[in-house]
Amino acid sequence: xxxxxxxxxxxxxxxxxxxxxxxxxxxxxxxxxxxxxxxxxxxxxxxxxxxxxxxxxxxxxxxxxxxxxxxxxxxxxxxxxxxxxxxxxxxxxxxxxxxxxxxxxxxxxxxxxxxxxxxxxxxxxxxxxxxxxxxxxxxxxxxxxxxxxxxxxxxxxxxxxxxxxxxxxxxxxxxxxxxxxxxxxxxxxxxxxxxxxxxxxxxxxxxxxxxxxxxxxxxxxxxxxxxxxxxxxxxxxxxxxxxxxxxxxxxxxxxxxxxxxxxxxxxxxxxxxxxxxxxxxxxxxxxxxxxxxxxxxxxxxxxxxxxxxxxxxxxxxxxxxxxxxxxxxxxxxxxxxxxxxxxxxxxxxxxxxxxxxxxxxxxxxxxxxxxxxxxxxxxxxxxxxxxxxxxxxxxxxxxxxxxxxxxxxxxxxxxxxxxxxxx
Amino acid sequence: xxxxxxxxxxxxxxxxxxxxxxxxxxxxxxxxxxxxxxxxxxxxxxxxxxxxxxxxxxxxxxxxxxxxxxxxxxxxxxxxxxxxxxxxxxxxxxxxxxxxxxxxxxxxxxxxxxxxxxxxxxxxxxxxxxxxxxxxxxxxxxxxxxxxxxxxxxxxxxxxxxxxxxxxxxxxxxxxxxxxxxxxxxxxxxxxxxxxxxxxxxxxxxxxxxxxxxxxxx
Numbered sequence: 001x002x003x004x005x006x007x008x009x010x011x012x013x014x015x016x017x018x019x020x021x022x023x024x025x026x027x028x029x030x031x032x033x034x035x036x037x038x039x040x041x042x043x044x045x046x047x048x049x050x051x052x053x054x055x056x057x058x059x060x061x062x063x064x065x066x067x068x069x070x071x072x073x074x075x076x077x078x079x080x081x082x083x084x085x086x087x088x089x090x091x092x093x094x095x096x097x098x099x100x101x102x103x104x105x106x107x108x109x110x111x112x113x114x115x116x117x118x119x120x121x122x123x124x125x126x127x128x129x130x131x132x133x134x135x136x137x138x139x140x141x142x143x144x145x146x147x148x149x150x151x152x153x154x155x156x157x158x159x160x161x162x163x164x165x166x167x168x169x170x171x172x173x174x175x176x177x178x179x180x181x182x183x184x185x186x187x188x189x190x191x192x193x194x195x196x197x198x199x200x201x202x203x204x205x206x207x208x209x210x211x212x213x214x215x216x217x218x219x220x221x222x223x224x225x226x227x228x229x230x231x232x233x234x235x236x237x238x239x240x241x242x243x244x245x246x247x248x249x250x251x252x253x254x255x256x257x258x259x260x261x262x263x264x265x266x267x268x269x270x271x272x273x274x275x276x277x278x279x280x281x282x283x284x285x286x287x288x289x290x291x292x293x294x295x296x297x298x299x300x301x302x303x304x305x306x307x308x309x310x311x312x313x314x315x316x317x318x319x320x321x322x323x324x325x326x327x328x329x330x331x332x333x334x335x336x337x338x339x340x341x342x343x344x345x346x347x348x349x350x351x352x353x354x355x356x357x358x359x360x361x362x363x364x365x366x367x368x369x370x371x372x373x374x375x376x377x378x379x380x381x382x383x384x385x386x387x388x389x390x391x392x393x394x395x396x397x398x399x400x401x402x403x404x405x406x407x408x409x410x411x412x413x414x415x416x417x418x419x420x421x422x423x
Numbered sequence: 424x425x426x427x428x429x430x431x432x433x434x435x436x437x438x439x440x441x442x443x444x445x446x447x448x449x450x451x452x453x454x455x456x457x458x459x460x461x462x463x464x465x466x467x468x469x470x471x472x473x474x475x476x477x478x479x480x481x482x483x484x485x486x487x488x489x490x491x492x493x494x495x496x497x498x499x500x501x502x503x504x505x506x507x508x509x510x511x512x513x514x515x516x517x518x519x520x521x522x523x524x525x526x527x528x529x530x531x532x533x534x535x536x537x538x539x540x541x542x543x544x545x546x547x548x549x550x551x552x553x554x555x556x557x558x559x560x561x562x563x564x565x566x567x568x569x570x571x572x573x574x575x576x577x578x579x580x581x582x583x584x585x586x587x588x589x590x591x592x593x594x595x596x597x598x599x600x601x602x603x604x605x606x607x608x609x610x611x612x613x614x615x616x617x618x619x620x621x622x623x624x625x626x627x628x629x630x631x632x633x634x635x636x637x638x639x640x641x
Contacts, residue, residue, distance in 0.1 A: 004467060004468050004471035004477065006464075030483075116483070117483060138504075165506075167480070167483045168480070168506050171480055171481065171483065172478060172479070172480040172506075173463070173464045173467045173468075173477075173478070173479040173480065174467070174476075174477070174478045174479075174503070175471055175476060175477070268506045269506065270504075271503075271504030271505055271506050272504065272505045272506050272507055274504050275504050275505045358483070360507045360508050361506075361507060362507045362510070363505060363507065
């Protein structure tokens with residue numbers, strides 16, 4: 001049914017239709033509306049049978065999720081930013097134990113400095129924890145992808161995180177087709193666990209594994225992630241049939257057929273990128289975009305195929321590997337053959353760090369960026385819309401005196417920020 | 424140049440001779456606690472009820488009563504993909520006139536843009552006479568929305584009322600659609616009815632002013 005509603009609410013209603021049995025949750029901006037909505041549904045009986053567990057922290061949330069999932073309950077939670085970090089140890093446990101927990105990560109920057117706005121540093125910091133990571137471009141995609149997430153998780157016995165841009169998507173009001181209970185039930189059967197803590201048929205889960213088998217257990221986890229590369233496409237196809245609308249699967253190509261410059265990105269910024277591309281295409285520039293939907297596992301073959309014909313690639317990233325540069329760019333370079341590039345591979349892979357801490361990524365900035373890229377007038381690593389003067393001023397301070405005081409406070413004072421956030 | 428059928432833009436006379444841009448972008452300024460976010464959501468709901476695409480979102484500042492807040496609403500015939508804040512609004516709503524000389528509320532307003540300010544005073548009385556030079560005079564209005572809302576809902580909460588005024592001023596959504604959205608959004612019948620009455624009142628007020636303008640120039 002087509003409705004106009006807030007992204008978080010659309011996700012909450014969709015998750016409820018997936019019949020979760022246990023939701024252990026701790027609130028954190030900007031996912032709070034999701035778990036609040038779900039708790040209200042459990043309380044008023046519209047989501048049943050389901051136990052909503054108010055826990056004391058995100059670490060507790062994932063710990064309870066592990067316990068619940070191990071007893072065969074379909075389990076869901078949501079978090080962001082510091083909350084994701086707080087449960088880091090438990091994330092590795094959930095994936096290591098092969099438990100199909102589904103979690104929404106409402107992407108938000110990691111402090112310090114404290115920042116409640118969107119970027120991908122939270123989920124990127126956990127890209128190797130063994131969870132499958134799916135990134136969505138719109139609230140419609142968020143809704144559809146949660147269905148796929150539960151199905152994928154349970155089929156593979158691996159946890160899945162659905163990453164949606166905090167505030168930008170979670171707090172945006174837009175139209176969404178919400179599935180019916182019948183549609184969800186036809187796509188998502190009851191959970192059949194591979195392993196089950198059951199007093200009638202006792203097993204232990206959580207063995208200590210020494211050098212004799214640790215590598216093999218890890219290798220199996222890697223194999224399972226690689227299986228997702230095929231499975232995601234299949235399940236997306238099936239979902240498209242059930243919902244009656246196309247699903248992207250591992251990635252989506254936009255106007256790439258004859259593109260000389262291809263932009264790669266994850267999440268909601270793809271919408272703005274597509275608008276910028278349409279405008280640039282009108283001026284004759286041959287530019288396209290690849291939206292990566294499944295980041296873990298990384299669809300090496302599909303990325304290689306999508307970028308193979310381009311002269312250059314511009315990876316727009318909302319996170320930063322401090323001391324190195326891009327994160328997504330590294331995986332893109334692997335796909336293109338790394339140090340031994342595949343024949344015909346793009347000559348340049350540019351990394352553009354953008355949108356950190358919620359800085360808006362504008363079509364105007366993207367157009368300028370892509371025009372520079374198109375004429376190869378771009379550094380290998382760029383920070384979009386960086387205020388060089390502001391940085392220089394602070395660096396000058398550090399050269400002039402030892403006791404500079406905190407950098408963040410100095411810079412805020414320099415730009416005269418007093419009250420609310422960016423306009 | 425891609426030609427697109429665009430009912431909204433043509434009706435509003437916003438389509439220039441070249442590229443037809445269907446999108447209508449609104450920016451709403453106010454302070455925390457004044458329902459600025461709800462206003463954008465209501466506007467998007469109104470457009471949705473008319474079968475259009477609409478995207479509403481706030482600028483996410485430190486949530487605190489009294490702090491400046493901005494929200495955005497885009498309306499279009501087709502799917503809205505962009506996610507950046509509205510930097511070149513077609514219309515501005517200012518819910519709190521104390522922001523006028525504190526925050527750059529008018530930044531990026533298009534030359535033929537609309538402005539609706541909640542105030543019992545005129546543009547001149549608000550010290551904005553000079554500023555109005557570059558814009559279309561008949562599209563800049565003030566309306567005592569807070570007083571109107573107090574009459575109908577007992578509080579100075581002009582957000583819903585102002586949307587009634589917006590409908591009259593710009594025609595981007597109909598009053599009916601605004602009333603439909605108000606009915607949907609407020610679960611308390613008293614608040615829904617009161618806000619609807621305030622929106623109607625504001626709508627009348629703006630229409631009357633616009634007709635007065637027309638006859639003054641006739």
